[in-house]
Amino acid sequence: MKSIRIIHLENNGIDAELVALALKDQAYTADVVIVDDKERFCKKLETEKFDVILMDYDVPNLSASEAIDIVKSKKIDTPIIVISGAIGYDSAIRLIKQGAQDYVLKQNLISLPSVIHRALNETQQKADGVKQKKEKATASAIIHTGIFKMNQKGNCLSVNKPLCEMLGYSEKEIMTGDGWLKYIVPDTKELVTEKLLQQLRGQAPFEIEAKLITGASQEIWVKCNYIPEGNGEFLGAMVDVTTTKSKEDELVNLSMHDALTSLPNRRYFSEAVQMMIHECERGVLNAFAVFYIDLDHFKKVNDLLGHPAGDELLKQAAARFKSIVRKYDIIARIGGDEFLIVFKHINSIGEIAFLCDTLLTKFRVPFYIGEHECLTTLSIGVAYVDNTTTGIDAESIIQKADQALYRSKARGRNCYEIYTDNISHEIQHTIFIENALRHAIDEKELSIVFQPQIDLLKSAIFGFETLVRWRQAVYGDIPPNIFVPIAEESQQINVIGEWVIDSAIKAYQQFDANVTYFKKHGVSLSVNISAIQLLQNDFIDHLLQKIKLNKINPQKFIFEITETGIIQNMSQLKNQFIRSPTTDLCIAVDDFGTGYSSFTNLKELPIKVLKIDQSFVQEIENDANCRNIIKSVISLANAMQITLIAEGVETQKQVDFLLENGCSILQGYFFSKPLALSEVEDYIRNFGAVRFK
Template sequence: MAEKSLILIVDDEIISRSTIEILLASEGYELIFAENGAEALVKAIELIPDLMLLDIMMPGMNGFEVCQQLRANPRTSELPVVMITALDDRESRLRGLEVGADDFMSKPFDRAELRARIRTITRLNRYRRLVETEEQLVYLANYDTLTGLPNRNLLMERLQQSLGRARRSHRGVAVLVVDVDSFRIINDSFGHDCADNLLCKIAHRLTQTVSEIEATVARISGDEFVILVDTDNLVKEVSGVAQRLLNSISQPLMLNKHEIIVTASVGISVYPSDGEEAAALLKNANTAVSRAKAAGKNTYQFFTTEMNQAALKRLILENQLRRVLEREELCLFYQPQIALSTGQLVGMEALLRWQHPESGLLSPSQFVAVAEEMNLIIPIGEWVLRTACYQTQAWQAAGLLPIRISINVSSRQFKPVYWLQTIKNVLQESQLAPNYLELELTESVLMEEHNDNNNSIVAVLTELRTMGVQIAIDDFGTGYSSLSYLKRLPVNTLKIDRSFIQDINSNRDDAAIITAIIALAHSLHLSVVAEGVENKEQLIFLQSRQCEIVQGYLLSKPLSQEEMTKLLQRIDQQPLCLLPV
């Protein structure tokens, strides 16, 4: 049997109350009455009726004031209110609407109208309550009532969705289980209320930490949280996320007027290497949490040993990179650049190396990407510029052949105004003439035009070229620069990427691309440097296309400072043709 609708009738006149009771007697409603506004408020808050019939004109608190207070109270703010009035004036109705009335009825009552309006309003109100109840049930089924985070049910649903996307796009998914260290001690020491407060603060910190990436934060048990991350770079990105989570949690916080520091352990499993199903990934992440706690807590562990080793290797590399300049472990090698028309040395490219104390000499591919992510490439890049300029000037001061030094500039490193001033300072301090310095920038750097014309890349490069500094586009042909943009750039040289040179004799497309690049450069009065020349067939092809300058292992490997000094000394004693016979 359906529950009866409860109607609260508020009227100071007993005749009016009795009239309504008689008119509604056959409708099956449960009727309650209030003789004044104060009594109406008490009963409305206590009983939350389905409808209130509210007389406007009452002594003391009138109907407008009653309605206004109902709307101000969260418990009764949605209560349907029909105002009853003997006043049929527009002003009273407008005022009623302003204070929140839903409808109006006039005395004396029309039986049919009264029944129809009440039937409609109560039916709508009961439907609204049903919808709200269903929404609340759905919320309780999917969200944690303490923190408001998704619960296990919603987490598993979202994890299934992430895995579906990952299977289609061949991406990775990481599951990070975060378990608060020594939570039971906190619970026993401070009590359940404080412990709940702590969990809410941790939930907020976790959510804030991953707010800039697409991640789900969920609470699946007392002190256990889970973060889902979709990513392509599992070791790098997920390691960073895990460490940021640990750092965030371990910040001091106030609990029961005491400042405490809480730590957590993080276990990580990844799709597909640690499992292809949601349950398996969650299970393996929990196993990794146990390993993290056994390792001393306040740390993270991958489920897979190989990923742990990779993460540890990266962490060690980052820590060592932070001190690489302080320990003077960087060095430069120099690869000669040879003019094809004469075979003479005309330039050299400065190549960065890291003399690692344990791993030996490392190439840029083994550490530059990490340095860029850590923003260490800016001081490292300045060190390269300064060292190369000072060394080139030192060779010239010793009376050796004056040749141009080429330096690669990273996109993370090239900040137009900063870099312009840095180059000016270094050239002045080293006393190297600007025409002996060449900057190699990739197409992606050159295409990043700024809105401020005074600080634009083109403006800065124009000033550098006016000073005499040479500008080269490195790895030309691998980017997206347009011909119209290339015409505007104040460049001197195009460097053909080694990927085109590699198969020049067997791949017609590569041969056609190189031919086109050289022709394009010459039409714009630019010189061409081909890097990565490793055999005579490549050299002969480039000569036939009038390429000006070449570099590569066929001509010379990158040379240390000492080896480059000896080469320059040999050339000083007797000019050498460095092309192979």
């Protein structure tokens, strides 16, 4: 009598006995193993083999659905039968679709033996079908397999007809000379032949792959299995694996290239650089340089024109790079707007400078995306390696080039920087500041101070400029000219700028409520806005809402934007001002005279104040050109009826010159250092006692 092994997942002893009773007196003996929880169920499946799996529909903490998933996850093909007291049609169908073979109701256990019998038959038929399919595939493979005999010298002693058909040559052609080895493609012939002859000198089975040229001048991949026959001869079986190899090559290509530009990716690039390092170590290669390149202002193109335009720009940039590099150099895109180039055979730093200048010049030519002209310059970081360099790998070189890139971007972009050890220390310091900035607001390390602006003609306080200060726990006071550029580069300026605006609003409300002079004389408060903040959508609307919500006089709460920031973001600023009711918004152009802005552009924005840059003010006594520039700015401000403020005033002679030429509102240490919040009220109250010329 046939015996079958059954595992039964059931936690109810009575139900388990009823199932055992239903399986008695059948044409087979049932060896039933009962388990009642997930742990035992899994352990039995892993350690023992069963012919049938029975499972209750709802064992506590293990439903039939979960149990089926466990069986399938272990890749067990044993038929599954679900037993249930009450199961709906939909639930039953769902379990069968999930992998159950059948189901039986507990009130109809008499049918269980026939269900098991049917399940076993179906499983056997399925197994037989798979076996037949494999046998047919094997037979087909045998029919199309090229069989040959080869001696230890690589000569073919005999070949069958399928081999001749596969290679497209006659038996006589294949048997002549080096046998089928003469058809190996030239690039790999020497290497494959050497490897094969080495294996033929042994007496162990082996396998080898080769790319051959057929009689029809096509290239095919073949795999050959060799079995020694004990007399110095080998029996070989050759099969065409071109299709499989093509798919493998395609996958490798996809894994090593950027989908958008078809350039190599970072993985490909890193492996290529590693090979160059080995070539330098062996003296084969003299030197090479890795260029880490960033497209300046790419994000602006993405934001203004959309991602499809950004993708098109990247493809055009890739094409331009390819037109510049030599055939033995490698260029890769590693994500976003970042590219890597490795230039081989670099003989001097001067050659690096020449290549950088070439790249920078080529990328000063605009790109055209549809009807739009896009200008994106380059920031370049370079790491140089020669045959004296030791103890490095590809990733460390790429990292050094990245650090040099960081430095070139900090210098203002559209330039290059070559890595030195000093850069590494600077970058570490920069990274520390960048990380510390992320916690500066929460740690209450930031504060604001206020520098007075004095109207000498009226002997009055015109306003105060709000300035941000940072006292860091480790480094102490860090100047704004150090941390603000880092905040801009790391995109933290938006959060910090928002905090400064909110803090200035609170200070304005405090002064307006507590200091009579402030309200009576309409003293203004100005806040600096970064060019990065201007790139935020609807930023101007956001400022207007803040002013309105806090009930502040918009003419007395001034937003200072550098002239360079205005020039770089002119089109976006115009769009925001067009959409917004900005007649009441007060904009000041900071550092005026340094950015060469168009007077026409200035007229299109609601600019109420110009601030003469302190670099001109501080050279009044020494430089006639600076004096002439200041006179021109004063004339411009008068013609446009714009309020003018000179900043950075430190000496009496500077005060005299500015007053004589028509600029009366002055700011600088000659009048006062920046004041803490607690000092401002006293300064205003005591202002009447202060005497200036």
